[in-house]
Amino acid sequence: MAIRDRWLAVAVAACLAxxxxxxxGLVGARPGRPDPCAGRPAPAAEVEDAFLGVRTALAAGRRERALFDLRRRAEHGPFPGYAEFWLGELAYEEGAYPAAVRHYRAAVDREPAVYDRGAAFGAGKVVAGRLEALRSGPWARNPPxxxxxxxxxxxxxxxxxx
Amino acid sequence: MRGLWRAHRWTVASGALLGLSGALLAVWGNPVNTGICISCFLENAAGALGLHGNPRMQYIRPELLGFFLGSAAAAVLAREFRARARGPGLHLLGLGFLMAVGSAVFIGCPVKAMLRLAGGDLTAVAGAVGLVAGVRLGIALLGRGELGLGGPERPAPVLVPAGVVVAVAVLAGLAFVPGALIESRTGGGAQHAPAAVSLVAGLVLGAACQRTRFCITGAVRDAFLLRAAAPAAAVVAVVAAAVLVNAFTGSFSVGYYDQPGAHLQWAWSALGMGLVGLVAVIAGGCPFRQIIRAGEGDLDAATVCVGMVLGAALVQSWGLGGTTAGVPPAGRVAVLLGLAGVLGLALTRKERIA
Structure with missing residues (x-):
């Protein structure tokens, strides 16, 4: 059964409109071309070394100091994605789950490789576990x-x- | 009716082989639910050749080259390798481009749509529905005359497809030379089965599907045209075989929200796959079938494949493809303009054959 011209014309006009x-949505959108550096993974050891100070501060109970350092890194780098991951971890520990998820999301937006296999801190596995726990626990009913x-x-x- | 089933039994068998291989390749290292995906593989290949700069999508997939070379070998052995051409090149290039765009918006070609369904991905249902609707629309548009492959088939110099076969064989060799091509160190491009296993799987599938003419959209089209279920059984066989492997390997997980390599914008999934189905009917086969036909010496299919490679590169460079976050505005506009273009082309054809 062939389609009538008038219906085809309507379909073409509808698609164009x-x-x-x-x-x-294209106006003011981010350029589609991916940042050639964004997907390149930083060596895990290098990242873990860079966050040694933060982890030491956390282990010593100097939480404010760690938070200050992480916020600065999230804004200026280096490794802003991992800084967001750690901010998410701190928020999760405090029970601020929506904020934690926002930080986890910001981490992968800033550094696409942050949750890949072999990435620093085993971040992908850690976050996957947190998310599953949230989904089946506190957010099982009335999720935000x-x-x-x-x-x-x-x-x-x-x-x-x- | 029994004759129809008998006529399709080998096509069904090759569909089962495709489903089996697709699921196993994912177990052996390819991305989840992406054991075989022509559009994803073409995006990887375009990256490996330096045609786009996404460092997470660069790897020359030996399966892809195996499909082509296996088909060529089977065609030569069966004396079916014929250099031939019909349609205008630019037109076919555009059809290939649109197939790449539609697939990227859905995140997968028709074969991957079946593998996603077999993995329990409920978001792929919209894509499958869109694909069937696109094929049905394509059949209706064919009633207005040839839209893609105008003119009678004419022989072409055999040196052209023979040269393409040699070039692809060289590329397959380079895939085994470390550092010869660009290769992702992370992301989807870094996930792959052992190269030798991938190549052998590709060669076997290429040969089997050349002999049986297996095609996802072709099976759906024939089911509509013959008003019979037998042709579509090959598609069911893909899903059934993959479900079995996934069930045995623990890779089967029914869900909607947390499926790998998927997004929740079902309308765009349906429209993207609808565009692929529509274009596939006009071009004479799904992306997988185009590669098999190119291996047989069909220069029209080879041109469509070049269009798909070009489309795959631009999908990445211009950010047209869907991601787990959704479909970007550029991808939506591309799909709608593609649909408008194909429907507009049909509008210009006054010849009616039905």
Whole structure:
């Protein structure tokens, strides 16, 4: 059964109009071209060395000092993604779960390789465990809006093609 | 009716082999639910050749080269290797480009859509529905005349496809030379089965699918045209075989929110796969089938494949593809313009054959 011209014309016009609406999202959007450096993994040992001071401060109970250092690193680097991961860890320990998930999400946005296999601190495994615990525990009923980020992170950490 | 089932039994067997291999390749190292995916593999290959700069998507997948070389070998042995061409090159290049864009928005080609379903990924249902709808629309548009492959088939110099076979064979050799091509150190591109295993799987599947003419969209198209379930059994066989392997290896996990390499924007999944189904009917086969046909010496399919490589590179460079975060605006616009373009092309055809 061939399609009539008028219906085809309507379909073409609808697609073009819809594309026009969607094209508004392109204004001010980030450039699609990926940052060539963003996906390159930093050697785990190098990252772990860079955060030695933070971990020592945490072990010594100097939490404020560690927080200050992590916030500075999250803003200026180096390794801002890992700084966000540690901020997420601290928020999680305090029971501030929405903030923790926001930091975990910011970590992978800043450094795409932060949760890959072989990355520093085994961050992927740690966060996967936290998210599963949240999903089946405190967020099983009445999850906050950050549950979208939780699902996104679960899909991202699960792997698959990108 | 029994004759129809008998006629399709080897196609069903090759579908089962594809599902089995796809699931096993993921167990052996390929990304989860991505044991075989032509569009993902082409994006990896484009990266390995330096056509885009995403460092997480660069690896020349031996499976891809194996499909082509296995098909070429089977065609030569069966005396079916014929250099031939029909359609206008630029037109075919555009169709290949659109197949790459539609697949990237869904995050996977039709074969991967089946493998995602077999892994329990419920987000792939929208893609499968879109694919079937796209094929049905494509059949309806074919009623207006040839949209992609105008003119009668004509022989072409055999040196051209023979040269392509040699080039792909050289590339397959380079895949085994460390450092010869760009290779991801992390992300999806860094996850792969052992190269030799991948190449052998590709060669066997390429040969089997050349002999049986297996094609996901072709099976769906034939089911519509013949009003029979037998042709579609090959697609069911892909899913069934992969489900069995996933169940045995513990890779089967039914879910919607936390599936790997998926997003939750089901409407865009359906539209992306719909575009692939529509274009595949016009171009004469799904992305996988295009590679197999190119191996047989079909220069039209080879041109579509070049279009797919170009599309795969631009999907990465321009950020058109879907990610686990969703489909970017550029990808949405590309799919809608692609649909408008194909439908507009049909509108310009007045010849009706049905």
């Amino acid at each position: 819809w594309a026009g609406v969607e094209a508004r 809006p950050e549950v979208r980020d939780l699902y996104y992170l679960q899909r991202r950490i699960a792997g698959g093609c990108e």
